[in-house]
Amino acid sequence: MRRGRPTLREVAAAAGVDVSTASRLLRGQDMPYRAETRQRVLDAAEKLGYRPNQQARALRLQRQQAIGLLVPDLDNFGFTQILRGVQEVAAEQEYTLMLVEAGAGAGEGGGISYERLGLEGRVDGILVAFASMDDPNVQEWAERERLPMVLVQRGTPSYPASVVMDEQRNVAVMVQHLVELGHRRIGHVSGPLRTDTGLRRQEGFAAAMREHGLAVRPEWIADGGFHWTGGQQAAREILDVPAEERPTALVVANLISALGTLSAVHDLGLTVPGDLSVIAIDEHIVAEHTNPPLTTVQTPQRELGRRAAQMLLSSLSGDKPSRVMITDPPPTLVVRASTAPPPPDGSADNG
Amino acid sequence: MRRGRPTLREVAAAAGVDVSTASRLLRGQDMPYRAETRQRVLDAAEKLGYRPNQQARALRLQRQQAIGLLVPDLDNFGFTQILRGVQEVAAEQEYTLMLVEAGAGAGEGGGISYERLGLEGRVDGILVAFASMDDPNVQEWAERERLPMVLVQRGTPSYPASVVMDEQRNVAVMVQHLVELGHRRIGHVSGPLRTDTGLRRQEGFAAAMREHGLAVRPEWIADGGFHWTGGQQAAREILDVPAEERPTALVVANLISALGTLSAVHDLGLTVPGDLSVIAIDEHIVAEHTNPPLTTVQTPQRELGRRAAQMLLSSLSGDKPSRVMITDPPPTLVVRASTAPPPPDGSADNG
DNA sequence: CTGAAAGCGCTAACAT
DNA sequence: ATGTTAGCGCTTTCAG
Numbered sequence: 001m002r003r004g005r006p007t008l009r010e011v012a013a014a015a016g017v018d019v020s021t022a023s024r025l026l027r028g029q030d031m032p033y034r035a036e037t038r039q040r041v042l043d044a045a046e047k048l049g050y051r052p053n054q055q056a057r058a059l060r061l062q063r064q065q066a067i068g069l070l071v072p073d074l075d076n077f078g079f080t081q082i083l084r085g086v087q088e089v090a091a092e093q094e095y096t097l098m099l100v101e102a103g104a105g106a107g108e109g110g111g112i113s114y115e116r117l118g119l120e121g122r123v124d125g126i127l128v129a130f131a132s133m134d135d136p137n138v139q140e141w142a143e144r145e146r147l148p149m150v151l152v153q154r155g156t157p158s159y160p161a162s163v164v165m166d167e168q169r170n171v172a173v174m175v176q177h178l179v180e181l182g183h184r185r186i187g188h189v190s191g192p193l194r195t196d197t198g199l200r201r202q203e204g205f206a207a208a209m210r211e212h213g214l215a216v217r218p219e220w221i222a223d224g225g226f227h228w229t230g231g232q233q234a235a236r237e238i239l240d241v242p243a244e245e246r247p248t249a250l251v252v253a254n255l256i257s258a259l260g261t262l263s264a265v266h267d268l269g270l271t272v273p274g275d276l277s278v279i280a281i282d283e284h285i286v287a288e289h290t291n292p293p294l295t296t297v298q299t300p301q302r303e304l305g306r307r308a309a310q311m312l313l314s315s316l317s318g319d320k321p322s323r324v325m326i327t328d329p330p331p332t333l334v335v336r337a338s339t340a341p342p343p344p345d346g347s348a349d350n351g
Numbered sequence: 352m353r354r355g356r357p358t359l360r361e362v363a364a365a366a367g368v369d370v371s372t373a374s375r376l377l378r379g380q381d382m383p384y385r386a387e388t389r390q391r392v393l394d395a396a397e398k399l400g401y402r403p404n405q406q407a408r409a410l411r412l413q414r415q416q417a418i419g420l421l422v423p424d425l426d427n428f429g430f431t432q433i434l435r436g437v438q439e440v441a442a443e444q445e446y447t448l449m450l451v452e453a454g455a456g457a458g459e460g461g462g463i464s465y466e467r468l469g470l471e472g473r474v475d476g477i478l479v480a481f482a483s484m485d486d487p488n489v490q491e492w493a494e495r496e497r498l499p500m501v502l503v504q505r506g507t508p509s510y511p512a513s514v515v516m517d518e519q520r521n522v523a524v525m526v527q528h529l530v531e532l533g534h535r536r537i538g539h540v541s542g543p544l545r546t547d548t549g550l551r552r553q554e555g556f557a558a559a560m561r562e563h564g565l566a567v568r569p570e571w572i573a574d575g576g577f578h579w580t581g582g583q584q585a586a587r588e589i590l591d592v593p594a595e596e597r598p599t600a601l602v603v604a605n606l607i608s609a610l611g612t613l614s615a616v617h618d619l620g621l622t623v624p625g626d627l628s629v630i631a632i633d634e635h636i637v638a639e640h641t642n643p644p645l646t647t648v649q650t651p652q653r654e655l656g657r658r659a660a661q662m663l664l665s666s667l668s669g670d671k672p673s674r675v676m677i678t679d680p681p682p683t684l685v686v687r688a689s690t691a692p693p694p695p696d697g698s699a700d701n702g
Numbered sequence: 703c704t705g706a707a708a709g710c711g712c713t714a715a716c717a718t
Numbered sequence: 719a720t721g722t723t724a725g726c727g728c729t730t731t732c733a734g
Contacts, residue, residue, distance in 0.1 A: 054472035056711035059406045096469030099450040118447030121405035259640045289610045291642030369705045407727035
């Protein structure tokens with residue numbers, strides 16, 4: 001078998017110095033080396049192609065200089081901006097970012113087996129995106145592993161470290177847009193109510209409706225589960241009734257379930273936005289290409305990622321984490337063709 | 352500061368045995384322990400919440416039990432099935448999979464700085480997906496790091512370890528479908544010709560056209576760069592000519608550039624499939640929701656991921672890697688609304 | 703059946 | 719200005 005990577009000891013030997021000298025020098029520590037010594041060490045390292053062994057260093061330093069980011073499902077493209085934010089901060093602070101798709105570790109029981117992810121001892125801390133509120137496993141696991149953890153895009157009353165957005169405001173922007181178009185009969189394809197985000201978006205929906213003096217009709221609300229099929233089923237439930245009992249617009253709690261919603265709407269023979277307006281949260285290039293192109297709300301996802309990473313990293317150096325809500329930049333509407341004034345006969349509010 | 356994780360030494364002490372005994376026993380090695388010893392060790396480990404330190408183990412074993420998967424851009428959702436395949440195999444063999452978005456390490460020079468990814472020494476080997484042929488850095492880097500590497504979905508004449516698909520056949524399926532619909536004037540929004548996949552898809556296109564006795568018109572071929580804007584521009588180049596000089600169908604070399612293509616087509620006031628049929632490679636739920644829904648070719652991506660991971664893992668135990676082409680399962684057509692017979696006046700072949 | 707001891711590659715006091 | 723030494727937590731001969 002071929003020789004592995006050269007070790008520090010070998011470099012030192014080649015340069016005729018002690019390992020400690022080589023170690024200091026190669027890390028740029030201290031100042032006063034004899035110019036010749038420095039040269040010899042540098043040359044030797046260069047010549048042998050020396051690269052420090054992270055593992056040995058980590059073992060010695062008791063620090064991996066790496067953090068993990070756990071996401072549930074990479075097919076859900078709504079999260080990439082969060083990832084960007086996390087990446088930026090990690091790079092700035094010279095941490096390695098390890099992305100892990102949590103679904104990958106799902107055991108037979110349906111629950112996620114966090115142990116199977118093999119992150120134990122490979123990272124100094126972990127960012128958990130979109131963990132549902134009722135997944136006690138994450139928290140337990142992080143505790144057992146003594147792994148500092150920050151929840152991203154999900155808060156949990158019982159956990160002290162999280163970064164979320166002002167979902168109330170996000171949803172308010174959507175409702176406002178619809179109201180301005182003349183809608184009064186508005187329904188909601190929500191996220192799972194057991195998730196913090198799903199819950200807060202739904203509460204935000206109710207609040208925004210009340211603010212505009214509109215009725216929240218339970219039969220116009222259904223759980224789209226934040227995924228494609230869920231969005232489809234929810235829309236079907238809400239819309240498969242006589243025309244006069246239907247809402248004229250649907251606020252959808254995330255982008256991928258909005259795709260399912262559109263699908264159901266078309267299956268029912270309805271047109272968007274002629275019969276029904278649809279607006280969704282989370283902006284992505286895909287929204288430009290749906291049929292019709294989707295009006296969306298762009299949220300501060302990148303900032304969310306940044307703040308979460310910053311919090312995790314600073315908590316590694318002893319700072320106390322906290323519950324943070326991102327409010328800047330504010331959510332902005334990206335108006336496309338899926339929203340329009342309600343059909344003439346549908347503008348009456350019978351709620 | 353709070354006590355870290357308990358060490359093996361502490362467990363051993365608590366159980367009143369030597370670390371070596373605890374080590375063996377906890378790993379399930381050997382057989383003959385005194386029942387009482389076993390119980391004491393197990394109890395102690397349980398009580399203290401012992402988890403082995405991966406780093407120390409890795410240092411000792413000279414093996415990380417982890418592999419990396421480098422992808423260029425997570426916004427490109429075409430790769431998730433490959434990821435699934437890789438994940439399966441990694442899990443089966445109890446390897447941890449670290450996903451890294453390579454774009455993240457891009458330096459100012461535009462090139463990717465692989466060192467900055469910080470994978471060095473954290474993984475035993477690496478899978479590189481979609482690396483372009485002219486990126487000498489990857490190969491150099493892997494060599495310098497003595498990191499076994501397998502190229503996924505990209506071959507390179509000079510590199511001995513890769514897994515690719517039969518792009519010739521993938522493209523043939525698309526051309527065949529169009530020909531069966533009656534098209535004879537077919538254009539191609541290709542991938543970058545400096546990438547192996549882009550090149551092979553284009554060659555496949557030319558070959559398939561020849562096979563059907565159709566002319567390959569250079570002005571009907573443009574590089575869509577495998578991304579959104581590229582697909583848009585390429586389509587514009589090809590289509591922004593008098594109607595009688597346009598193709599009646601476009602074969603697009605990947606899904607995301609097909610979105611850009613659709614966008615350009617609409618901007619030009621053309622309808623799909625009325626004026627122009629569009630077919631793309633790579634299947635994804637998003638294709639069901641474009642306007643109109645896209646006819647695609649589903650390729651054996653998962654299998655590709657599996658084979659690549661298997662090759663990497665087996666090369667870690669000394670097997671010689673090779674260049675593999677996946678041919679099974681065969682590519683299958685997913686027919687949707689974006690393909691139809693050519694317009695009556697367009698079926699004439701003036702090529 | 704279990705313990706002692708060496709050492710993976712590195713860093714950080716503590717010497718000179 | 720550089721060398722000596724100990725040790726991070728684990729596995730593995732080699733001895734009993």
